[in-house]
Amino acid sequence: MRVNKNIAKLLSGMSALLVAASAAAATDVSSTATTPVTVTVTTDRAFAQTARTISFKDLGMIYSMKLRTVYGQASLPLNLRSDQIVTAATLDLHYAHSPSLRFDLSHLSVYLNDQLLKTMPLSAETASGNTVRIPIDPRLLLPHNQLRFELVAHYAKPNECEDPAHSTLWADISNDSKIELSLSPLATVPSLDRLPAPLFDSGDERRLYLPFVFNGAPDNDTVKAAGIVAAWFGGQADYRGANFPVSFGTLPAGYAVLFIDGANAPAGFERYANAREPTISVAENPVAPGAQVLVFSAPNASGLVEAAQALALGRIALHGAQAQISALELPPPRAPWTSSRWVDPSKPFPLADAATGPMSVTGLVPGPISFEFSLPPDLYPLSDKSIQADLKYRAAPIAAVNSSLNVLINDQFAGGVALNRSSKPGAKVDRSSTLDVTLPPEALHAHNRLDAQYHFRRDTNTVCQDFDATSLQGSIDPASTLDIHNYAHFTEMPALEKFADGAFPYSRLADLADTAIVLPSTPNENDISAALIALGHIGRWTRDAASRVVVTTIDALDTVKDRDLLVVGRLDRLALPEGWAQQMPLRLDGTRLQLVPIGWLTAINERYLFDRDVDSARAHASSVIVQAGQDFAALMGFESPLSAHHSVVMLTAGRDGDVRDAALALTDPGESQFIRGGLTLVRGDQVSGYDFGSHYDVGHLPWWFALKRWFSQHPYLIWPLALILVIIVAVLLNAVLRRRAKARLQGK
Amino acid sequence: MRLLSLLLIASLAIPVYALVTAPLSLFWQTFTAIGMVITANLLIRLKDYRWALAMMGLSTIASTRYLYWRLTQTLPIGPEFNAWDLFLSLGLVGAEIYAYVILILGFVQTIWPLHRKPAPLPDDPSQWPTVDIYIPTYNEPLAVVRPTVLAALAMDWPRDKFRVYVLDDGRRDEFRQFCETVGVTHVTRTDNKHAKAGNINAALKKTGGEYIAIFDCDHIPVRSFLQMTMGSMLQDKTVSLVQTPHHFFSPDPFEKNLATFRKVPNEGELFYGLIQDGNDFWDASFFCGSCAVLRREALEQIGGIATETVTEDAHTSLRMHTRGWKSAYINIPQAAGLATESLSAHVGQRIRWARGMAQIFRVNNPMVMPGLKFGQRICYSNAMLHFFYGLPRLIFLTSPLAYLLLGAEIIKAQGWMVLAYAAPHVMLATTTNSRLQGPFRHSFWAEIYETVLATFILVPTLLAVINPKLGKFNVTAKGGIVDRDYFDKDIARPYYLLFSLNLIGFTVGIIRLLIGGPHADTLMLNIGWTVYNLIIAGGALAVANEKRQVRSAVRVRTKLQAAIRSHADSGAYMTETLDVSYSGVALRLPEAVDLKQGDSLQILLMPERNDVWLDAKVMRAGRGLVAAKLNEMSIPQESALVQALFGRADAWIQWREHQKPDRPLRALFEVGRYGIRGGRDFFAWVVKAIWQRGTRTAPTKAA
Structure with missing residues (x-):
């Protein structure tokens, strides 16, 4: 059995989604998926980790591994970070097998990279469960490994016939089995050659954790540069997800990304101040020996953007410790859905x-x-x-x-x-x-x-x-x-589930030419972090350079009127323009939180035409909010008050909540599966999504289908409309026919 | 104007398309169905014709919606169905498409019945044109032809401006003598090629009148016939034909055997009452072989009456229309005749019509024939396509059996869903047709009329389409008398087969329902369908149960002024008739007159315009009534009787007053009653036949 961790993670998401889908809009669907083993060490400091335990669950096995038939096989990939070496390794194997085998002929073997580690004879004692510790020679371990299990089992007595697929031929390997590793960091010279490693290592299945450091509060363009880099790392991390904490000044003790514009450089990085050209460099982290920092330096913020674009577009030679960008011309704007991520529906x-x-x-x-x-x-x-x-x-x-x-x-x-x-x-x-x-x-x-x-x-x-x-x-x-x-290409919105799964609508143009990030007028570290995480999430789906994204603040919306907006910030920190509150499913009225009221017509419509109980969805949402007080984060989707058929997704939080939680929910498959509808509340690891029944359309349907769809959404209008129509026709026809008949009787 | 109407049509087509194609759940389709049916039942109560047009529109939408759904959602295509299912299903779908096409064509055809009024003639009768009156005959007895000739001679038209010709293809001396006696021309020819059409064409060469009026030898014209029709000819020189309805003063087999004479509109009334009037709007009224005036110029232009098909009349019209000649229809009965007496004769006649129309469809298809206008194509096509109902009708009568007996899944849909889509389609079509055709055809009667004929016209029409020469011409025998009650089991064979099959299907269905088979809704739908089929097949059986005809001479119940006297010198008393027939008269007996059986009596009918006394013998007298048998008549006497009996201008005008208006539900019950009666009679006949065979005491044919 070949297991792809990618599949397995998705699988857990899918199966949980099925549960979610079967629950009505109103029911509380809190995240129940088991959180992977508590991440005690984040990836930015993983290089310094000296011991690590990886369970089969972490490797993507969500169920125990099942070996069947006379000759059952299954394998498991085991990938390791390249910035450390393994000094000792042990496989802690839990397994059980059929008690009715012929034990003299049955055994279970374990191979690592096709080298036999151990063969375990099966016996009546081990049938109900057994644990063995198998030492692994660390020299056998490569960056990418395969762990394989083989079951040879028989049940027939001599001269009896045997069915090779008999149901008694089984052995299960528990996904609690684990590999214990002793690790030692591998010192490397800082170099661009291996980017995105070592900041992101594809051998690590954990969510990417990569702090972004600015020297003081950044301006919009600097955030844009960071956003482009975040989207690029998001694309690299893919299904693992990416978390980008932000700090204004303090360098963390691990891998980090640093932005320096002009003369303003943190201690230890003075040599990057006053760069004459946009430059990308890799340097040792003075705070944490062994860790490296990716430094973007430029004379000004737009230079930083240029450096970030060059990295994301792959326009620089990644050689040595440093690369300079002289002139950068952006590729032509991308047409919708042209990223390599998407299947082109126009051809097979x-x-x-x-x-x-x-x-x-x-x-x-x-x-x-x-x-x-x-x-x-x-x-x-x-x-x-x-x-x-x-x-x-x-x-x-x-x-x-x-x-x-x-x-x-x-x-x-x-x-x-x-x-x-x-x-x-x-x-x-x-x-x-x-x-x-x-x-x-x-x-x-x-x-x-x-x-x-x-x-x-x-x-x-x-x-x-x-x-x-x-x-x-x-x-x-x-x-x-x-x-x-x-x-x-058409969707009924709001559909936060499409933002969580597919980053819609932002992912439509892979260069994000239609996207604007909107921050509070004075963004703090959490706001920017949430924005970067969201861009990382978008980058995961576009797999392309976010070169045309725009970053602005809530008080300067005029420039981004006709874009899809991603608004980030706590409700009380966002000074929303007039008219926005009416569109939002959850709004702040003074200091009181308020859910959008639902008209009785909408409620009836939703209930009888779409089988959605919006009233109880609203009741449930308000009970969650009451319980949370102001300690929650939320995602909201609604039509842009600035232009029709454009969308706003708002990552926000209550007064005591952290807007980062809303963004992080997108990166966790266990939580993101519950993001849906127009409002999703995130409280701790509880995520619940609601659809309140006010919809708008994005995209374009052929007229005939739009008409058909309109009728199927207003089925009670079919016969009255038919009646009106035939009356109009009858009146017109009556006049025409009368004239014709008169003419005919007059012999014309 | 044309562009504008095209734009209008386009702008309406879009919402109509959406209305037709919008997919709905069972709940909402039911909602829509109920809404539409209620609407139609409200609209039918509104008098203005605009509402009738609206009903046509609504019915068209409901039916199109059904058909669209039927064609896109319910065809049994897929791995769970086999070719057999598909074959049976395609048969049913084909029949449904046919019914739909006929429905829509029918709406177009009768969208605006023209109700043409007779056009006035010039004040000076000397300017009236000359007319030849043709009375073709082949083998009919002289007794049938005599009144026609006498009535023709009595027409209100300058005597020097019309001549009557008896076209005798039988070349009989008896006829020649009669013609000489009454002073009409006896025309014969050496051969009988092309039957009636050839007969007329031969006569055309021998006469010279500008106009030709044609009467079948048993269609007795009223005296106003020429005055009513010739005006239209003179008003417009491009009119080639003025047709009037064929009216029958005796019951046809349906009316006779079901006793519906003058209560329920007969089979022909829809055509002459509505369809021809509707055709007239589209300039597509066509020649029906009799009771019509033709323009010689037009007829000669197309080479005389068409001879290629057995319905030469419609074919002739079609040809005149393609040459740009117009036609007119005057919906006032101006002649009357005997209906076919027995069902077998009726069936024979309809086979000829059906075959002839199919031949025209094949030889000169009106859909593609050059020279026709759009409306004419529609009207002719519908007239011809109509006769292809044989196969569809049989499919409708047997379709539920495919599911009940053979277990074939011919409709891939839930039973309730089928009902929700089909119910508005059927109910709106019925309601709308009731609104449009009510006075001329009661709801559900078409099913009986068609079922009776379906099996018989099936093969001739199909053969005619394959090769127009296949099949044979046969003349309709008229004037025969059904002298006893009997069950025409030869004609009825298809009906009792259909009836029995549906009965078996019904029984099997009920058993399946009782033992709790799957898909109860589909089962009930099919059982309901067989019940309907049983009623219709039962109705056909009832028609096949021939009823004895009581009188040998046709009797017309009319109140006429009359005078009676006992002999030429005695004083006369004014009275009125109660009924009149060719052989006798019943009169109200004035109180002063004392008559007893055996007395001789003289009767003067319609003294205001007649002075020929008829000699008669009293058969019964008393209680204010006297019934007298007429003695042998002289020609003037016979002519006087014919004029009084058949020739009055208003003779056939008020006859429809006794009919009740159509109510679909009542018509359904009525049809249902006949269906049950037919079924009961059939059972009685079967039991009796078996009993007689068992006991071997009586000849079986006495059944």
């Missing part, structure tokens, strides 16, 4: 590009052939059949009765085909068959996994027949495609 998408592993499998119980792809969050299918996976498959012509190929989208069954084959001599497969599966639009997210799962079933009527499981093979042709047709 070859699934081979999205495969996460080999596209051919072998054995009685093969793992799935998986594909991962991202769809633009505003992809709006105009029919149930708009999104189709055209799989071309081939399966070996073996008599495998009731075998099948099933297709799952995000773990939801989408389709399948029976592979009933006769075992006539000469049966052959020399071309691919096609399985067209329409993917249910409701099951699709921004990021999706499509599994093609072969299920081979052995013919159990011929138990004693010689059977070679490896002859059971199946593959998916690289020519298989994902076909999307009959679609529009």
Whole structure:
């Protein structure tokens, strides 16, 4: 069994999301996903860590590892940071197995990078559970490792027939099993060569923690420069998430990013003051030996922006300790959804590009052939059949009765085909068959996994027949495609779930040319940190340089009227312009918090047409707010009061809350799955999302579909409109026909 | 103006498209259905014709919405269905599309019945044109033809301006003598090529009148016929045809066997009362073979009456229309005749019509034939397509069986959903047609009329489309008498097959429902459908149960002024008739007159315009009534009787007053009652037949 941590993390998100989806809008969906092992050491100081315990859970196993059949295999990736070396390692293995095996023939083996670590004979005593400590020679450990388990198990007595897929052939390896590492830092010369390492190390599965340091309160352009860098690091960290704490002056004891404009440099970095050209450098952190600081220096703030853009666009030679940027020309503005992240719906998408592993499998119980792809969050299918996976498959012509190929989208069954084959001599497969599966639009997210799962079933009527499981093979042709047709780019907003999953609407233009970050008039460290975390989240989805993002403050909104706004700041610190409060689901009235009132018509509409109980959603939200007092953070989505069809997402908090919590909720898959609707309240690790039923549209539908949609949203108007229409026609027709009849009777 | 109307149509098409295609949940579709049905039932109460047009629009939307849904959502395509399901389903869908097309074409065709009034003639009768009156005959007995000839001769038209021709394809001496006696021309030809059409074409070469009036030999014209029709011809020189309705003074087999004469509009009334009037609006009224005036110039231009098809009349009109000639229709009965007596004869006649229309559809398809206007294409197409109802009707009568008996899933939808979509489609169509056709066709009667004929016209129409030459011409026999009650089991074979099948389907359905089969809603829907089919098939069975015709001569119940006297020298008394027939007269007996059985009596009908006394013998007298049998008549006497009986200008005008207006629900109950009666009679016949076979005491045909 091959486990991809990426998949596993998503998987935990998906399965929890299903729970969330089944709960009505009103129900309290607090984050229940288990938080990964308490992160005591953040990644910025991980280099100095001397001991680390990694459980299989941290490696992405959300369930125990299951080994089946006479010869069961499963493996697990183990990646290590490159800025430290392992001095000693132990594998602490918990496992259990079937008690009804023939123990003289059954055993479990552990391999690291295909080197046998240990073989454990299975016995009646170990069946109900056993723990072994296996020492690992640290020299076997590489930056990227594979831990593999093999079960050889038999149950049949001599001269008895054995079913190789018998249900008694099992062993489970607990995901509480762990690897204990003793570590020692690996000193390296500061260099740009390995960027983003060592500040971000892809061998570390933890959320990226990277402090940003400004020397004093930064101006908007400096924040923009930091934002571009944050988005870049967000893109690198990808599913791990990224946390960017901010400090105005104090350098933390670990990896950090530092911005210096003009003469103003913190102690130890004086040599970067008064840079004549925008420069990117890597330097030792004077506060923490062994740690490095990425320094952006420039004569002024716009120089910092240029340096950040150059880094994000990959326009500098990353060599040595320092690089200077002479002149930078931005690439032309990006068209919507052109980032490499998104599938281009206008043409068939070859699934081979999205495969996460080999596209051919072998054995009685093969793992799935998986594909991962991202769809633009505003992809709006105009029919149930708009999104189709055209799989071309081939399966070996073996008599495998009731075998099948099933297709799952995000773990939801989408389709399948029976592979009933006769075992006539000469049966052959020399071309691919096609399985067209329409993917249910409701099951699709921004990021999706499509599994093609072969299920081979052995013919159990011929138990004693010689059977070679490896002859059971199946593959998916690289020519298989994902076909999307009959679609529009359209979304009904507010939809914070699309911001959490897909960073919509900001991710539409990958260079963020349509995005403006709005900060309080005097932003503090938390405000800027939240903004950077949000940009990191956006960068994760765009996978592109946020080169055209704009940063402004709440008192200077005029320049960003026609952009989608990301407003960051505590409610009491944001001096919102007139008219904003009416649009917001949660507003501050003096010092009192107030939820938007819901009209009875809206309530009835929502209840009977969309089956949404907005009244009780509101009641629940207000009870959460009352309990929290002012100690909560919140995400809000609403239509921009500055221009129609543009969106505002506000990361905010009560007087005693921290706006960073709202931003951090986006980076934690356990919490972000509950972000939804127009208002999401974050209180500690409790996240609950609400839809209050006031909607606006973003994007464009074909007129005929828009009309159809309007009618299906106002079904009670169909017959009255039909009546009005036919009366108009009747009156007109009556006049026309009367004239015609008169003319005809007069013989004309 | 044209651009403006195009823009208007386009701007209306968009919302209509949305109304038709908007997908709804079961709840909201039901809501919409109820709303539409209530609306239609309110609109039907409003008099202004605009509301009728609005109903047509609403009905069109409901039906289109249904069909759109049906075609996009319910076809059994997918892995869970097999080809058999699809085949059966396509049959039903095809039938539904046909019904939809006929419904919409019907709306267009009758959107504005023209109600043309007779045009005035010049004041000076000497300027009136010359008319040839043709009375073609082939094998009909002289007794049938005599009144027609006598009535034609009595027409109110300058005597020197019209000539009557009996076109005798039977070349009978008896006819020649009669013609000589009454002073009309007896025209014959050497062969009988092309039947009636050939007969007329041959006569065209021998006569010279500017206009040709044609009467079937059993259609007796009233005296005002020419005055009523010729005005339209003179007013517009491009009018090639003035048609009047065919009226029947005897009950057709439906009316006779169901006893609905003069209570429920008969089969032909829709056509002559409404459709031809609607056609007139589109300049598409067509020739019906009789009771019409044609312009010789137009007829000669197209080479005479068309001979390629067995419905030469409609074909002739079609050709004149393509040459740009106009037509007119005057919706006042100006002639009357005998309806077909027996169901078998009626069926034979309709087979001919259906086959002929199918032939025209094949030979000169009005949809593509050059020279026609849009409305004419619609009207002709509908007239012809209408006769293809055979297959669709049979499909509707058997479709629920596919589900109940064969278990085929022919509609991929929930039963309630089907009901929510189909109910407004069917109910609005029924209500709207009731509003439009009510006086001429009661709701649900079309189903009976069509069911009776469906199996018989199916093959001839299909054959005619494949090759117009297939099939044979046969003349409708008229004047026959059904002298006893009997069940025409040959004609009824398809009906009892359909009835039995639906009965089996119904029984199986009920059993499946009782044992708790899956999809109770679909089951109930199909059971309801078979119940409806049983009613319709039962109605057809009731029609096939022939009722004896009581009198040998047709009797017309009219109040006419009359005088009676016992002999030529005695004084006369004024009285009035109660009913009159060709063989006898019933009169109110003046108190001063004393008559007894066997007395001879002289009767003067309509003394205000007649002075020919009829000789008669008293059959019964007393209680203020006298019934007299007419003696052998001389020609003048017979002519006088014909004029009084058939020739009055107002003879056929007020006959519709006895009919009740249409109420769809009442019509359904009425049809239901006939359906039950037909079913009961059928059972009685079956039981009796089995009983007789079992006991072997009586010949089976006595059934």
